[in-house]
Structure formats: structure tokens, C-alpha cells
Amino acid sequence: MRLSQIAKALDLEPRCGDLEAEASGGYVSDLMSDVIAHAEAGDLWLTVQIHANIVAVAAMKELSGIVLTGGREPEAETLRKAEAKKITVLASKLPAFELAGRLYQLGLRGRERHAGGI
Amino acid sequence: MDSPRHVGKIRELVYELKVEAVMTRKLITLAPEAPMSGLRSILKSNRISGVPVVSGQTLVGLVSVEDFINWLAQGGRDCPVGERMSREVRTLSPGEPLVHAIGKLEQYGYGRLPVVDGERLVGLVTKGDIIEGLLQEMQVNSREEEELHRYRASHFFEDMIADRLTVNFQYQVRGKTIEQGGEVASDLKRSFKRLGLHPEVVRRAAIATYEAEMNVIIYAREGTVDVSVDPETIHIIVRDQGQGIPDIQQALQPGFSTAPDWVRELGFGAGMGLPNIRSCARSLDITSEPGQGTTLRISIPLEPERVCA
Numbered sequence: 068m069r070l071s072q073i074a075k076a077l078d079l080e081p082r083c084g085d086l087e088a089e090a091s092g093g094y095v096s097d098l099m100s101d102v103i104a105h106a107e108a109g110d111l112w113l114t115v116q117i118h119a120n121i122v123a124v125a126a127m128k129e130l131s132g133i134v135l136t137g138g139r140e141p142e143a144e145t146l147r148k149a150e151a152k153k154i155t156v157l158a159s160k161l162p163a164f165e166l167a168g169r170l171y172q173l174g175l176r177g178r179e180r181h182a183g184g185i
Numbered sequence: 186m187d188s189p190r191h192v193g194k195i196r197e198l199v200y201e202l203k204v205e206a207v208m209t210r211k212l213i214t215l216a217p218e219a220p221m222s223g224l225r226s227i228l229k230s231n232r233i234s235g236v237p238v239v240s241g242q243t244l245v246g247l248v249s250v251e252d253f254i255n256w257l258a259q260g261g262r263d264c265p266v267g268e269r270m271s272r273e274v275r276t277l278s279p280g281e282p283l284v285h286a287i288g289k290l291e292q293y294g295y296g297r298l299p300v301v302d303g304e305r306l307v308g309l310v311t312k313g314d315i316i317e318g319l320l321q322e323m324q325v326n327s328r329e330e331e332e333l334h335r336y337r338a339s340h341f342f343e344d345m346i347a348d349r350l351t352v353n354f355q356y357q358v359r360g361k362t363i364e365q366g367g368e369v370a371s372d373l374k375r376s377f378k379r380l381g382l383h384p385e386v387v388r389r390a391a392i393a394t395y396e397a398e399m400n401v402i403i404y405a406r407e408g409t410v411d412v413s414v415d416p417e418t419i420h421i422i423v424r425d426q427g428q429g430i431p432d433i434q435q436a437l438q439p440g441f442s443t444a445p446d447w448v449r450e451l452g453f454g455a456g457m458g459l460p461n462i463r464s465c466a467r468s469l470d471i472t473s474e475p476g477q478g479t480t481l482r483i484s485i486p487l488e489p490e491r492v493c494a
């Protein structure tokens with residue numbers, strides 16, 4: 068599903084990057100190592116973390132984008148890095164649980180992952 | 186698979202780059218008077234298959250393993266290398282484009298060619314030098330054109346294997362805040378993509394490097410990352426002189442973390458870093474002295490199916 072379509076349906080506000088990418092799944096976590104281990108390429112990542120390292124993680128895992136939940140705003144350094152690395156950052160007023168539920172309703176799916184698998 | 190544009194770019198480079206840009210300048214040479222009996226140990230200890238013979242600075246011949254074997258076969262009576270060397274030496278000049286060097290290596294089936302400026306020996310070029318030179322140039326040349334360098338990566342590997350070449354990368358981790366961490370991993374990932382490594386292998390190497398890099402930043406402040414790729418394996422060695430790990434088995438347990446609260450607030454300290462590295466690697470070896478520092482040795486096979494996750 069196109070990010071533009073998702074953003075429009077759920078009122079996500081773009082903070083950086085384009086909305087051309089396709090999200091092929093979703094992942095919710097605020098722990099970097101957990102995202103590193105379990106998110107998959109193409110996932111849209113929901114998090115409350117706003118510091119620049121989320122960009123490094125998203126770039127490394129080739130995620131389709133990051134959504135900052137609960138009305139959080141990215142730090143300036145995060146935006147700078149996201150621009151450089153062409154990572155899309157969106158913001159939502161909704162808390163992660165709510166937003167994940169609505170994404171699911173839209174048809175976006177997570178993936179069943181084996182604990183510990185990478 | 187490769188678009189003509191990609192092929193075009195590498196062609197340009199092969200024409201643009203000159204022999205002198207990639208040649209080895211540190212040479213092992215012999216004088217014509219040197220004894221034939223000493224050749225074996227020189228070839229062996231330097232792991233080379235031939236030595237240029239110079240008189241003063243002038244190239245007068247080349248003496249190779251083959252010459253040595255022939256000499257042995259004919260009795261092996263000691264004599265100066267000048268008597269057994271080949272005098273007909275094919276050479277390159279420093280200003281020739283790489284494409285000539287590649288052509289000559291292919292044509293004559295040689296592993297290396299001496300480079301002479303007039304008559305003076307100034308360098309030596311192997312297939313490995315050419316590959317490394319091209320890789321470096323591509324890294325400098327085209328930060329923006331990411332995909333470009335998937336070009337014929339497979340060929341690099343054929344050549345690497347033919348030449349038993351090792352490609353090395355070295356990084357410093359220093360003066361980085363946690364928020365800035367991950368640059369080494371991201372740089373390495375880009376280089377590996379360019380080398381045309383299997384995407385799964387690139388992913389594993391990037392993850393392992395990222396976790397090790399973050400641990401250096403968080404627990405040791407600074408350190409080094411040395412990466413070497415040989416035809417079979419990626420070796421990643423991460424060293425720091427930080428506080429060290431008192432109990433390595435415990436540190437390897439998923440969920441174990443000594444990260445302070447402020448680090449946890451940033452989303453680190455899940456105690457999953459080392460376990461993540463372990464599941465990405467064929468082997469992870471940790472040595473650590475409390476108060477002295479920590480060294481991680483990670484190896485990842487280049488064939489993804491040989492990784493057991």
C-alpha cells in the first residue's frame with residue numbers, strides 16, 4: 068500500500084521525504100535492537116522514539132517509513148539525517164495502539180515472526 | 186540484468202584510471218647477482234610468484250616460480266638469478282589506462298605485470314590491484330549513484346578468487362553520540378552492496394556491525410572496526426579499550442543489559458545486541474578484560490545458505 072494512500076486515510080502528517088514508497092507490512096516497537104532483529108524490509112515502523120538513530124535503523128532495515136506516534140515531533144537532527152538518507156518520516160496524533168489498529172483495518176499486515184529469529 | 190548505463194560507467198572508469206593510480210609501489214626486487222638458491226624463501230615468505238630483477242633502478246628481467254622449478258629440475262646448482270631469469274618481460278607504463286593492463290594480463294595469462302617509466306621499474310600491477318583501484322574509485326566517484334556498482338560485481342568476485350584477494354575496510358568510532366551511531370554500519374552496507382554481495386549477507390553484516398558499533402559508543406565511547414572480505418568470509422573485528430565485560434556468557438543472554446536509564450530511554454538496552462550479532466554470524470568470539478577493553482570477532486560466510494540462523 069502506498070504511503071500517500073495511508074497518510075491520507077489516517078491523517079498522517081509528512082515531516083520529511085516523499086510518499087511514493089509502498090508499505091508492505093508494519094511493525095511497532097520502541098527498542099532499536101528489537102526493530103533491527105524483527106522488522107522486515109518494506110515495513111512501516113511505528114515508534115515514540117524521535118532521535119536521529121531511528122533513521123539509521125530504518126535505513127539499515129530498508130523500512131518504507133517511520134511514523135512518530137502520540138503527537139511526537141522529530142528532533143531537528145533526525146530530520147536532517149532523514150533527508151540525507153531519503154527516509155520518510157510521518158507524524159500522527161494517535162497513540163501507537165490506535166494507529167496500528169487502523170492500519171490493520173486498512174489492510175496492512177504485520178508478519179508472524181519467530182521469536183529470536185532474525 | 187545490467188543496464189547499458191551501468192556497463193557504460195565502468196567502461197569509462199577503466200579508460201580513465203591510469204596504471205599508476207592502482208599499482209603497488211612497494212616492491213620486492215632482486216639484483217641479477219642474487220643467488221638462485223635464495224629465491225624460494227623470498228617467494229614463499231612474501232607469497233608471490235615472481236620477482237622483478239633490477240640493476241640499479243633498471244628492470245632487466247623477471248624471475249618466477251617457473252624459472253625456479255626449471256632450475257631445480259636441471260640440477261639446482263647455485264648461480265646468480267641473472268642467469269635464469271626471463272629477459273623478455275612484458276611491461277606497462279604508468280600513464281597507460283587500466284583497460285590496457287587488463288588486456289595484457291588476459292592476453293599473456295600473467296598474474297602480474299611490472300610498470301616501467303622508461304627503463305626504470307616504478308611499480309607492479311596485479312588483478313587484485315586493479316579491482317581494488319576500481320572499487321575505491323567507485324566509492325569516491327558516485328555517492329549518489331547507489332545502484333550503479335552492482336555492475337558485474339560477480340566479475341569482481343571471480344577475480345578476487347582467482348587472485349586470492351582480500352578487500353579491507355577500516356573505520357574509527359570516535360566522538361559519536363548515541364544518536365549519531367550507525368554510520369560505520371551504513372557505510373559498510375553501501376560498500377558491500379557495491380561489491381555485489383548477496384543482499385542477505387549484506388543485511389547480516391550491517392546488523393552485526395550496527396550492534397557492535399552501538400555497544401562501542403555506549404559502553405566504551407570509542408573503538409575501531411576492521412573488516413576484511415576474502416573469497417569465502419567477511420571478518421569483522423571490533424575493538425575498544427572501554428570498561429570490558431566481566432561475564433561474557435551473561436552478556437550474551439538475551440535481555441541482559443547494564444545500560445543506564447538515560448540510554449534505555451532512547452530505546453537501547455533491550456539486551457538484544459549481542460544475541461542479534463550471534464544470530465547473524467557463523468561465529469562470534471568475544472574476548473574482554475574488565476578495565477582493559479573488549480574485542481569482538483565476527484565472521485559471516487559469503488554464501489548465505491552457509492549461515493545457520
Ligand SMILES: Nc1ncnc2c1ncn2[C@@H]1O[C@H](COP(=O)(O)OP(=O)(O)OP(=O)(O)O)[C@@H](O)[C@H]1O
Pocket residue numbers: 099100101396400401404405425427428429430436437441442443444452453454455456457458459460479
Ligand atoms: N563493548 C562493550 N564494552 C563493555 N560492555 C559491553 C560491550 N558490549 C556489550 N557490553 C555489555 O553487554 C551487555 C549486553 O550487550 P547487548 O548489546 O546484548 O545489549 P545492550 O547493549 O544492553 O542492549 P541493546 O543492544 O539491545 O540496545 C551490555 O548491557 C553491556 O553490559
Ligand SMILES: [Mg+2]
Pocket residue numbers: 396399400454457458459
Ligand atoms: Mg547493545
